[in-house]
Amino acid sequence: MTDIFGATSTTDDVLAGVDLSGKRVLVTGASAGLGVETCRVLVAHGAMVIGAARNLDKAEQATAGVRAAVANGAGFDLIQLDLASLASVRACADALVADGRPFDIVIANAGVMAPPLGRTADGFETQFGTNHLGHFVLVNRIAGLIREGGRLVNLSSAGHRFADVDLKDANFEQTEYDPWVAYGRSKTANVLFAVEFDRRHKTRGVRATAVHPGGIRTELSRHMTQADEDALIGSINAAHAAAGLPPFEFKTIPQGAATSVWAAAVADAGAIGGRYCEDCHVAEIQDGEGIRGGVRPYALDEARAKALWAKSEELVEEQF
Template identity: 40%
Template sequence: MNTNKYTFTPQEPLHTGFGPRTTAVEALGDVNLEGKVAIVTGGYSGLGLETTRVLAAAGAKVIVPARTPEKAKAALASIPGVELETLDLMDPASIDDFAQRFIRSGRPLNILVNSAGVMASGEAYDSRGYEQQFAVNHLGHFQLTARLWPALKAANGARVVSVSSKGHRLGGIDFDDLFFKNKPYSKWPAYAQAKTANALFAVELDRRGESANVRAYSVHPGSILTDLSRHLSDDELLAMGAVNEQGERGYTSYNDEQKTIPEGAATIVWCAVSPMLIGKGGVYCENVDIARMVKSGEEGQPNKAGVSPWAVDREAAAKLWTVSEQLTGVNFEI
């Protein structure tokens, strides 16, 4: 792999003592979040639900926005103090309305976890003609973060965590044809593009936000069977080793990549709260540590850890920021 064409953010593991079997509770440790405010998109399902549960148990006031709050209500019923809100990441007006309601509350925002997403879905576009995976996973969260910026800045020490994926290693961003206008749609390149965008967003947001004491991180949580895999066929899951002996969707064993939900949420929580990351940002993390850069020849090895250089390339991150402002019409004032 030729890394000379990239100007990437240093990826230097901290050797935290944690690992792939660390749970979110263990990653939290003894951090006290009393008086802190967190927003977790997708916080009522899968990894987002576990993140909500752990942050709330540590004392944080957690706001969970959902397209259908009534559906989320049942999932969150056992977590005291969670606020349910309405938000549709495919709808720019809904994003603005939610953010405005939060800003009007006058509260600082200490933690923003951009966890909601869609994976390997069929070809679909939003009302603007933007491909669904890119629109939901990246552009919606870009606009949301921009609108919440005053509250993030007011926290004087906020963190923004974007849930990316090792799926970014399937390919980078096609800036010349983001929305498959000149090539046939393919769900995995579309997913890779969106997940690369999540990582690049953290790179540029951290660069711009550091002076305001807002740090940003991207996370590969691992391969976890949640509702996110609903668009995958049984054959695809079987190839991934994600069909158990009973023929049901589920892993028969777990390795460093395949994880339980509490293990999958660990790196998200760690990035959101860990004192180990004070003074650090813009990095891609996995297995409760800063990930290393992949080595030449490892791209085709799915169980190898690491981040591809195009997902932490500073020049691509700056370009994506400009393109995202143009596509959303949002001038991200920092």
């Protein structure tokens, strides 16, 4: 069942025949794109989904189709979460813990990509602070709610190939800011967080993985100009040509969300735990320049994952 899907599989393909009745799922970034589609297909298959979003008014409008797709026994609610503010992250986590109902799946879907240099409410570089540290605090604060046999799915990206994490200058305080290097660092951090979370929690049956959804036109690319997009696709196609691979093709939103759903509810937990997945399969380690399939070895390095965890605890001033 884990080998029959690929790059063009959709969320409906992946969950065909799968009953998620009784399952409870948290999805961050539930106000646009992949987050909305992920919520839609989960509730359509019977899950109770909590969608987290920064702007609840926007999320309410964006998820009208999610509510319309709710199957018998399923449900959908929203909760406020601004990943760029640790006060908001902690308030969200506290509310979920106070509620006390467990989760079977947590999908850390929200994120930003390649904005100009900025800082979160706590002074962190925007992408590292939002994509990694916000989720790091949220997930760890609610880790006790994840049932035995549950899963954490972190959305990473092939963009992790742009850069490893920089534990000495995580916030670009000493080096010149490059939006794509910063994005790469944050996406590598998403993988490393999954690696270490998996190591810490697999003894109780909770597994964690990171996924690359593929290239999709969503609000994530709002900071890119057409020239930026053309240059990026050109670099990808050059790398693909050098590797004997076909040209890059955008995925639809249902195709982009498929790997998240596959990893969350279909794939073998032992196969994906502590790994990086793409196109509904576990990716192979692939070094070399250019963006193409596979995962860089530094993103799965266990020592690096432990070091990032420790640095993240230091930055957010909280031990997990």
